[in-house]
Amino acid sequence: MTRPTILLTGANGQVGFELQRTLALHGDVVACDRGKLDLGDRNALAGTVRSIRPQVIVNAAAYTAVDRAESEIVQAEAINTIAPAILAEEAKRIDAVLIHFSTDYVFDGASALPYDELALTRPLNVYGRTKRDGESAIAAIGGANLIFRTSWVYGLRGSNFLLTMLRLAAEREELRVVADQSGVPNWSRDLAETIATLVGQGVPALVDRAGLYHLSASGATNWYDFARAIIGDVERPRVVPITTVEYPTPARRPAYGVLASGKFERTFGIELPEWRDALARCLAARVEAQKTV
Numbered sequence: 001m002t003r004p005t006i007l008l009t010g011a012n013g014q015v016g017f018e019l020q021r022t023l024a025l026h027g028d029v030v031a032c033d034r035g036k037l038d039l040g041d042r043n044a045l046a047g048t049v050r051s052i053r054p055q056v057i058v059n060a061a062a063y064t065a066v067d068r069a070e071s072e073i074v075q076a077e078a079i080n081t082i083a084p085a086i087l088a089e090e091a092k093r094i095d096a097v098l099i100h101f102s103t104d105y106v107f108d109g110a111s112a113l114p115y116d117e118l119a120l121t122r123p124l125n126v127y128g129r130t131k132r133d134g135e136s137a138i139a140a141i142g143g144a145n146l147i148f149r150t151s152w153v154y155g156l157r158g159s160n161f162l163l164t165m166l167r168l169a170a171e172r173e174e175l176r177v178v179a180d181q182s183g184v185p186n187w188s189r190d191l192a193e194t195i196a197t198l199v200g201q202g203v204p205a206l207v208d209r210a211g212l213y214h215l216s217a218s219g220a221t222n223w224y225d226f227a228r229a230i231i232g233d234v235e236r237p238r239v240v241p242i243t244t245v246e247y248p249t250p251a252r253r254p255a256y257g258v259l260a261s262g263k264f265e266r267t268f269g270i271e272l273p274e275w276r277d278a279l280a281r282c283l284a285a286r287v288e289a290q291k292t293v
């Protein structure tokens with residue numbers, strides 16, 4: 001099997017950074033951060049794909065500032081809707097596979113059962129709408145595309161709930177955390193390792209299994225319980241459950257965002273571990289990383 005050339009966008013993001021390492025095991029990675037490739041620059045996007053001519057494009061870039069997106073609609077659309085469409089068009093021109101990520105925020109959270117890929121989308125905020133429109137644009141263009149919806153991504157870099165809770169726990173006596181939004185946390189490294197495993201199965205296998213998939217750890221939690229799991233069994237800070245109403249934000253968020261990964265598991269024969277297992281491994285990796293600093 002020849003090693004594919006893989007174009008990776010968003011190489012500095014939570015998932016993108018992890019993908020740089022995991023994808024390198026299976027192909028020659030051209031890793032582009034925002035400085036190297038701005039997804040808001042349509043000409044640069046097309047030009048980069050045409051000059052590199054990758055067999056696989058992994059789009060880990062996204063406009064992920066959920067609250068800011070409410071006032072930066074044009075920017076969110078450019079990165080989450082238009083750029084993925086251009087990547088899909090360019091991928092189709094050169095018969096490349098496009099791997100793209102989306103979110104549980106495409107749903108309104110009114111369900112009481114995990115969402116599968118056939119569930120109706122109804123985003124509550126600009127971020128979710130622009131991501132949903134990105135999915136639709138990719139599907140309309142056709143070609144060999146794999147879209148993975150995931151949820152509540154955290155990791156050891158960037159800005160995420162885990163790092164915010166660890167920082168606040170060191171600063172404050174009390175943390176007030178929303179307890180009425182349920183979902184599943186996903187460690188960026190687990191996502192990156194899973195995607196790399198799929199790429200390692202070869203480009204023809206990716207082409208055969210093109211489609212939309214939910215990719216998530218198993219189990220479910222809420223932000224309050226997730227915070228308690230991060231901080232551990234300590235007396236200080238005190239973690240206090242609050243409601244969404246008590247923590248108003250510019251963007252509305254779904255009350256429930258659990259994704260059913262059954263289609264992914266049946267198709268690829270891979271199951272992500274339970275979210276608590278992933279969190280324990282991530283916290284252990286953090287301790288290891290601190291030892292080497």
Ligand SMILES: NC(=O)c1ccc[n+]([C@@H]2O[C@H](COP(=O)([O-])OP(=O)(O)OC[C@H]3O[C@@H](n4cnc5c(N)ncnc54)[C@H](OP(=O)(O)O)[C@@H]3O)[C@@H](O)[C@H]2O)c1
Nearest residue numbers: 010012013014015034038039061062064101103150152153
């Ligand atoms: N984070 C979550 O909780 C979550 C949940 C569900 C799904 N997802 C999806 O999972 C995927 C990966 O998310 P993530 O958590 O890794 O996001 P992230 O950490 O915010 O990373 C996104 C990356 O995109 C880059 N980017 C933004 N605008 C760009 C532009 N104009 N040109 C080039 N790069 C640009 C950012 O660059 P800078 O570093 O320069 O800002 C950042 O490195 C995304 O598709 C996201 O929608 C995320």
